[in-house]
Amino acid sequence: SVEAQAKTVTLTLSTAVSHGQTVTVAYADPTTGNDTNAIQDAAGNDAASFAATAVTNNTPAPPDTTPPQLITTGDTMRPKVSGDQLVLSFSDTGNLDADATHKPANGAFTVLVNGVANAVTNVS
Template structure:
C-alpha cells in the first residue's frame, strides 16, 4: 500500500508524495472530506483533489492560500477499514493508511519587497 513520504504546501496547493512500487490510482479518488487541513490551527477547506498516478502524488487545492511562515498540518482518514473504491490507493487497490495531524512543509515564498 502507498505510504506517505512527504507533504508540502505552496500558496493554495498542498502536495502529498507517496512511496509505492507501482503507480497510484487516479480514477478513484477520496472525497475532500477525507482530509483535515489546519493553517495556524484554523480549519481550511479542501476544494479539489488531483492524483498524479505516475508521480505518486495527491494534490489538494485549499480554499484559502497559505502565506509564508504559517504553520500547516494535515490529517487523512481512509473512508472505511477495508479497501475502498474512493481512497488514496495504488493501482492494485491497496489503500493508504489514515494518519493523524502531521506537519506540512510550507514552501510558500515571502512576498517581494
C-alpha cells in the same frame, strides 16, 4: 488530483497559505475495507490513515515594497564623515542592493562643507 507515476496527491485549499504559517495535514481512510473513495495503489489497496503531520510551507515571502530609509538619529548609525569618506546607513527589512551596476550616480548626492559644494567622486 492524483499523479500516478509521481505517486502524489495534490489538494487544492479554499484559501492560499501565506509565508510563515504553520501547516499540518491528516488523512482518514473513509472505510475499513478497500474502496474507491480512498487513496489507493493500482492494486486497490487503501493508504493507511495518518495523524496530523507537519507540512513544509514553501510559499514565498511577499515582495519587499518598503524603501530603505536614511537613519538620522543615534550616535552609531546616523550619517558620519571621516576624511574623504561619508557613510550613510539605511534601515530596511532586507539588504541593500550591492550590485555595482545598480549603484546611484555620483551626481545624485549634494554634499556641502561649510556651505560649499564638495563633489562626490565615487559611491560604494
